[in-house]
Amino acid sequence: MRRRALALAGVLGFLALVHGLPHVPGDVPDSPAAAYPELARRAVDAAAGDDHPYPLHVDEHYHMARMAQIDRQAKVEIDDPYTGEPAGSGLFTTVSGFRTERGFDLAVAQVAQLTGADLAALFRFVPALWSAYLGLTLWLVLRPAPGALAAAAFTAMLPTTVRFLGVGFLVPSAFALPWILATLHVALHGRGGGRFFGLVLLITGAHFMHLVIGVLCIVTGLLAMMLRGGALRDRLAVAAGVLLPLLWIVPAAREDIVAAVSSEHTLPFAQDVFLVPGMLVYTLVVAGALAAVMRGDAATRPHRVLLALAVLLAASMAVSIALGHRNDATYSRVVHAFFLALAALAGLGLAVAVRTAARLAPERSRRPVAAAAVAAVAAVALAFPVQALLAEPYYHVFDEPSWRRVQAFAASPAGPDDTFLAHPWQAPVLTAVSGARPYAVLYPGAPPLNGEDYTHYLATEGADADWLADREIAYVVAPVEPGAEHAVLAAGVYKIAAVTPEITPFPLETSETP
Amino acid sequence: MNAELGIATAGGWIRLLVGTVVLLLPGLALADRVFPDRRLPLLLAPVFSLTLLPLAAILLDALVGVPVTAATTALLALALAVMIGAPRLRALTEAA
Numbered sequence: 001m002r003r004r005a006l007a008l009a010g011v012l013g014f015l016a017l018v019h020g021l022p023h024v025p026g027d028v029p030d031s032p033a034a035a036y037p038e039l040a041r042r043a044v045d046a047a048a049g050d051d052h053p054y055p056l057h058v059d060e061h062y063h064m065a066r067m068a069q070i071d072r073q074a075k076v077e078i079d080d081p082y083t084g085e086p087a088g089s090g091l092f093t094t095v096s097g098f099r100t101e102r103g104f105d106l107a108v109a110q111v112a113q114l115t116g117a118d119l120a121a122l123f124r125f126v127p128a129l130w131s132a133y134l135g136l137t138l139w140l141v142l143r144p145a146p147g148a149l150a151a152a153a154f155t156a157m158l159p160t161t162v163r164f165l166g167v168g169f170l171v172p173s174a175f176a177l178p179w180i181l182a183t184l185h186v187a188l189h190g191r192g193g194g195r196f197f198g199l200v201l202l203i204t205g206a207h208f209m210h211l212v213i214g215v216l217c218i219v220t221g222l223l224a225m226m227l228r229g230g231a232l233r234d235r236l237a238v239a240a241g242v243l244l245p246l247l248w249i250v251p252a253a254r255e256d257i258v259a260a261v262s263s264e265h266t267l268p269f270a271q272d273v274f275l276v277p278g279m280l281v282y283t284l285v286v287a288g289a290l291a292a293v294m295r296g297d298a299a300t301r302p303h304r305v306l307l308a309l310a311v312l313l314a315a316s317m318a319v320s321i322a323l324g325h326r327n328d329a330t331y332s333r334v335v336h337a338f339f340l341a342l343a344a345l346a347g348l349g350l351a352v353a354v355r356t357a358a359r360l361a362p363e364r365s366r367r368p369v370a371a372a373a374v375a376a377v378a379a380v381a382l383a384f385p386v387q388a389l390l391a392e393p394y395y396h397v398f399d400e401p402s403w404r405r406v407q408a409f410a411a412s413p414a415g416p417d418d419t420f421l422a423h424p425w426q427a428p429v430l431t432a433v434s435g436a437r438p439y440a441v442l443y444p445g446a447p448p449l450n451g452e453d454y455t456h457y458l459a460t461e462g463a464d465a466d467w468l469a470d471r472e473i474a475y476v477v478a479p480v481e482p483g484a485e486h487a488v489l490a491a492g493v494y495k496i497a498a499v500t501p502e503i504t505p506f507p508l509e510t511s512e513t514p
Numbered sequence: 515m516n517a518e519l520g521i522a523t524a525g526g527w528i529r530l531l532v533g534t535v536v537l538l539l540p541g542l543a544l545a546d547r548v549f550p551d552r553r554l555p556l557l558l559a560p561v562f563s564l565t566l567l568p569l570a571a572i573l574l575d576a577l578v579g580v581p582v583t584a585a586t587t588a589l590l591a592l593a594l595a596v597m598i599g600a601p602r603l604r605a606l607t608e609a610a
Contacts, residue, residue: 074581076572106568106582113584114591115533116526133560140557182561186548189555194547198562201544205565208572 019131103208151347199241278384288349408490543599
């Protein structure tokens with residue numbers, strides 16, 4: 001028992017380390033064999049505080065601004081943090097998909113409120129902790145079937161890339177993945193009225209987190225209902241719990257769903273993400289799928305549900321690619337759920353294969369030999385995706401000097417009534433810490449708004465007073481001093497002196513004295 | 515660097531610990547209702563809590579304008595835990 005708990009703790013620590021890699025830059029290993037030594041080096045760096053602790057992805061910055069606005073205004077229906085425009089009213093306007101995952105923003109804001117943790121600290125540490133929790137949830141859902149712990153370890157292969165996002169970032173599509181597993185577990189093992197209400201709550205909550213994951217929760221719940229067996233009354237109760245939330249989700253989110261499925265973007269398909277697990281993992285996945293279907297027992301029921309989910313997701317992605325439909329809902333945002341299902345199957349495949357082979361060993365030593373073999377094969381198989389994760393490049397919007405400017409701006413008197421000019425990519429976080437409105441800002445998936453004005457400011461070495469006054473810019477956060485009269489609040493943080501309109505002198509009549 | 519991110523003081527750690535416990539209470543209560551005779555599914559408490567708290571806050575904000583602050587979130591978490599865990603609490607009280 002103690003040995004199992006230690007093994008579980010070791011796997012969770014490994015997952016936290018692997019999925020914390022975006023915050024711990026280092027050398028790129030040139031082979032899978034060099035992956036673990038480099039991982040160990042980065043673990044030492046992380047423990048020593050030699051890391052990149054700032055929010056990374058532009059989607060994180062966008063959500064950080066919204067979370068801070070929830071905390072600042074103390075309400076759910078916040079004004080737009082960039083423009084100050086009031087949000088739409090109505091109970092279910094918050095059920096919307098890709099750009100306003102309000103449930104996610106609210107959940108993280110509530111975590112920050114309860115724990116007192118700084119939002120930036122949550123963006124640094126929650127991805128690693130939540131990735132470990134995802135592995136723990138998968139282990140819970142799959143046990144007591146063989147290979148549950150190995151399956152948890154295989155979630156290390158979930159990619160985190162700038163293109164696809166992933167569990168290494170604090171973003172809704174990755175954060176909501178445990179909702180799929182929780183729905184599966186409740187649908188298969190929940191009891192009585194608690195099961196019904198649990199499903200209703202999970203599916204409604206998942207839609208508030210992320211539209212695509214919400215839909216996948218419904219699909220998972222229905223697959224579980226079909227594959228769970230048992231009394232018809234129980235299956236109908238599961239179906240009712242899964243489908244009832246559609247009564248309030250569909251009317252509110254119908255347009256979002258249609259837009260999400262039909263919209264297209266310019267990002268490439270990037271099929272190389274499917275090469276990340278490597279051939280050994282895919283072989284184990286096939287073995288696990290065969291074992292799940294052939295065994296057909298109650299213990300491997302979650303595997304069959306996840307196998308069916310993986311097949312559906314693979315079909316969705318294949319159709320997207322075949323039709324050239326560059327879409328998030330049918331392609332980009334289902335990649336991680338697909339890999340999660342593969343991890344479950346790979347764990348089962350590995351355990352079944354090793355148990356079969358271990359029959360060759362003397363009966364007394366079968367269990368320890370099998371456990372050691374599972375650990376060894378999993379380590380070899382995971383060396384390939386770990387190498388890929390170590391080699392994954394991430395952009396850094398902030399460094400120490402720019403973060404010092406963020407802190408100085410947070411301490412400045414700038415507030416929601418002020419407009420500031422800063423690098424459009426850094427503006428969302430500056431809005432988060434101050435409440436001030438950015439003049440130039442980056443919305444995820446679009447070119448920077450007024451980005452050319454920031455370029456002009458730099459090119460003209462601070463523009464001039466009229467240029468800044470025309471844009472009502474009260475603060476500048478940039479490495480270049482403004483060309484207007486200003487106060488220096490900190491290095492790179494400037495308050496423009498209040499502009500008073502120029503008064504044309506009235507020609508006074510003079511009386512001539514004789 | 516962690517100090518700059520706001521989590522390295524003793525008071526900060528205590529609040530982090532207490533806040534995490536309060537955060538998990540409604541999820542633990544719901545997990546206990548969904549899986550009344552099993553202990554391991556209590557591990558789903560974080561998912562349940564992060565489902566209950568936002569949904570409750572959305573409803574209360576929309577219906578009666580309850581603000582989303584640290585105090586109201588803590589009260590909400592405790593109230594949900596007591597409401598959902600009432601049968602278990604009653605059984606424990608009677609057993610004692």
